[in-house]
Amino acid sequence: MTKIPTKSELRDWISEHPGEAAKRDIARAFGIKGAARIDLKRLLKELEEEGFLEKRRKSYRDPEKLPPVSILLVQAPNADGDLYARPVEWRGDAPEPRILLTLRNADPALGAGDRILAKLLSVRHDEHQYEARLIRKIGTNPRRILGIFRTGTEGGRIVPIDKGADREWMVSPGATQNAQDGELVEAEQAGPARMGLPRARVVDRLGDPSAPKAVSLIAIHQHGIPDAFPDDVVAEADAAQEAPMTGRTDLTGINLLTIDPWDARDHDDALFAEPDTDAANPGGFIVWVAIADVAHYVTPGSELDREARRRGNSSYFPDRVVPMLPDRLSGDLCSLHEGVVRPCIAVRIVLNAGGDKVSHKFMRAMMRSVASLTYEQAQAADEGRFDDATQLFAADLKALFDAYRATRAARARRQPLDIDLPERQIVLSDDGRVTSVAFKERFDAHKLVExxxxxxxxxxxxxxxxxxxxxxxxxxxxxxxxxxxxxxELAVASGFTLAKGQVLQTRHLNQLLDQAEGTEFDELINMSTLRSMTQAYYSPDNYGHFGLALRNYAHFTSPIRRYADLIVHRALIRAHGWGKDGLSQWDVENLAETAKLISDTERRSMTAERDTTDRYLAAFLSERVGQEFTGRISGIARFGVFVKLDETGADGLVPIRSLGDEYFHHDADAQTLMGDKSGTIIALGDRVLVKLAEAVPITGGLMVELLELNGAVLPRGPGASGGRGKSVRVVSRRPGKERTGKAKAKRKVARKRV
Structure with missing residues (x-):
């Protein structure tokens, strides 16, 4: 029989564990299982009513103890100059504890009345009961700087690594954290900016910035992506146990396959297909999609849940991943490894011969992946080239590809947006150096999984x-x-048409893309169509998915790396009554806030991933300064022109000052620059030849010099470097646009002269 602790024992245990303690943690500590949990719940309730315990969400703490992290109010220094603080919230019956602040050299100055967030350590001392370390001042959010530390006679300075940074920061001698010259550091603004350079204090030393593997680390810190899990989150993940079969459908007899990139760090989806034997559905298919049941392990209100929501998603870099969940879950318990039984939420989809969905059914289940295949393996099998792994499941792979080909007819009728732009892949050596930059080959196997x-x-x-x-x-x-x-306008200027005067549908854009396919404007039209799109986001309201031409769409298939999918899993659990770990009332009430939060974290990750790619490309090209490259104009701005290089897909900037000795008029609507003397028009999609002038790996910046435009040598001004023979006037291939640009320029000049 399970021994139930006394109230005194419960109070003592919670006092010895001043962090918040969930009921299940208390039950685990005392070995309480089964029906005995009811008695534990009753005791905790009585202690709460008697004022000995305070409940916070789903956990308890001793009100006579302060939590490890608390909000404090700073008091005036005493006669010895020591700084003390008092807790903002104290609910104990004993006298309020005294807290000594132990400040570090890099901490900002604090004064009486400041509210701070601090980490507390309980001590046995006559004068005070806690010592506190500053985390941050409440109500302040000092600007963060990532840069290279340079030592000086008095302290030092920080040279920011941001591309757009235009000034350095001074660091006083007591705020350097002993940073060494040339180290990458993270700092924050120290006090208001006054005359001269702004002041900063070093808060973290990040090491050698030239090390190849520091590239993604720079982006992670620069964009504030959390890359270290708190101890309590890791502890919660480590304590997780494998899910039981109880209450689940057994799918272990189905040959579910995972198909992923060769370097996949986790496996959260598996597939199986077979012909439908139902006489009412001739030529149809049954497709199973099984997704890792992350909701079983990450329950509402848990430390894992709060951290996953804060992160919003995993962030992927060429050399590392910053996961949404600790590795115990993302790489183990939730990952659908080959030959291992794993919990999942699966959907059985019935397709007709034309690829349309006839019906579907969801279930909470247990599965076992029979093989973990790469896209290359699956594609080779479809083409009749089998290896030892794919030979065993040749019939299953054939059924999958047959079912996929049936869906292509339905897809053609639906007409989702069909933009075709190559995706680049950076290949790194073991020490993190770029060995090659290639464009990923896209197989039918990729399209099948998608x-x-x-x-x-x-x-x-x-x-x-x-x-x-x-x-x-x-x-x-x-x-x-x-x-x-x-x-x-761009389509018309390129000789194509885009329907006007009707409700826009994706098929209209696809018709434009089809017109451009195979022409010199192919990449330009694809790129411009993509740039005209709005950014996708998460919402509790259904606005449809324009790009996919779908009325109802939610993310369900990647709960290991996206919090949105975890919410959808919980909604399915709650809607079907599959357990108590479904969507909570708090989840429902905060759905709009969650949608905004994870939409923002998604954009943050995309920006960090793009910046990392830019830095790797700049490092790869830094040894090729002075060489010539072909490319296309990918962006037009008042300050210059962006060129996408054919070989690597990297974007280089041509500063407008390097274009020659004439003034270039910027037409934001037409996305062109026009020379006021030569009439030269530079527009999106123009073919160019450029020379790499500068590559700065630390910022990811590339500067290029424009040599040829659409096969003609660009007229050079006196400030330009070098030359390539006799300059000629470049004639625009868009006479309509040229006349429009000239007319606009004349009107602007006329207005200035009046």
Whole structure:
């Protein structure tokens, strides 16, 4: 029989563990299981009513103890100059504890009345009961700087690594954290900016910035991506146990396969397909999509849940991943490893011969992946080239590809946006140096997995809509009228047409892309169409997905790396009554806030990943300064022109001052620059030859010199370097645009002269 602790024992245990203690942690500590948990709950309730315990969400703490992290109010220094603080919230019956602040050299000055967030350590001392270390001042959010530390006679200075940074920061002798000359450091603003350089204090030393593996670390710190899990989160993950079979459908007899990139760090989806034997569905297929049941391990209100919501998603870099969940979950318990039984939420989808979904059914289940395949393996098998792994499951792979080919007909009828731009892949050596930059080859195997993930996402949205359940939709709205008009003007100037005067549909944009396919404008039209799109986001309201041409769409298939998918899983659990770990009332009430938060974290990760790629590309090209490259104009701005290099996909800047001795008029609507003397027009998509003038790995910046435009030598001004023979006037290949640009320039000049 389980021994129930006394109230005194419970109070003593909670006092010895001043961090918040969940009921299940208390039960684990005393070995309480089964029906005995009811008695534990009763005791905790009585202690709470008697004032001995205070409940916070789903955990308890001793009100006579302060939590490890608390908000404090700073008091005036005593006669010895020591700084003390008092807790803002004290609910104990004993006298309020006294707290000594132990400040470090790099900490900002504190004064009486300051509210701070501090980490507390309980001590046995006559004068005070706690010592506190500053985390941050409440109500302040000092600007963070990432840069290279340079020592000086008095302290030092920080040279920021941001591309747009235009000034250095001074560091006083007591605020350097003993940083060494040339080290990468993170600092924050120290006091208001006054005359001269602004002041900063070093808060973290990050090591050698020239080390190849520091590249992604720079982006992680620069964009504030959390890359270290708190101790309590890791402890919670480490304590997780494998899920039981109880209450789940047994799918271990189905040959579910995972198909992922060769370097996949986790496996959260598995597939199986077979012909439908139902006479009412001739030529149809049954497709199973099984997704890791992360919701079983990451429950609402847990430390894991709070940290996953804060991160929003995993962030992927060429040399590392910053996961949303600790490795115990993302790389082990939640990952659908080959030959291992894992919990999942699966959907059985019935397709007809034309690839349309006839029905679907969700279930909470247990599965076992029979093989972990790469895209290359799956593609080779489809082409008749089998290895030892794929030979065993040749029939299963054939059924998967047959089902996928059936969906292509339905996809063609639906007409999702079909933008075709190559994706680059940076290949690193073991020490983190770039060995090559290539464009990823796209197989039918990639499209197969994507298509069945879309099918599962649609089924999840439709299922929850039908059950009137709250959820997070993946929303993607149509382009704005302004961006659409700009795309239409560009299409007309390139000799194509884009429908006007009707409700825009993706098929209209696909028709434009089809017109451009195979022409010199192919990449330009694809790039411009992509840029005209709005950014997708998460929302509790259903605005549809324009790009996919779908009315109902939610993210369901990647709960290991996206919090939105975890919310959808919880919604399915709650809607079907599969357990108590479904969508909580707090989840429902804060759905809009969660949607905003994870939309922002997604954009943060995208920016950090792009910056990292830029830095790696700059490092790769830094040894090729002075060489010539072909490319296309990818962006037009008042200050210059961006060129996308054919070989690597890197973007280089041509400063407008390097274009010659004439003035270039910027037409933001037409996205052109026009020379006021030569009439030269530089526009999106123009073919160019450039010389690499500068590559700065620490910022990712590339400067290039424009040599040829559409095969003609650009006229050079006196300030330009070098030359390539006789300069000629460049004639625009868009006479309509040239006349428009000239007319606009004349009007601008005329207005200035009046």
């Amino acid at each position: 298509e069945f993930m879309v099918q599962a996402n649609v089924a999840a949205a439709e299922e929850l809509n039908a059950r009137k359940s709250p959820l997070l939709f993946r929303a993607h709205e149509e382009p704005s009228p302004e961006k659409l008009n700009a795309l239409r």
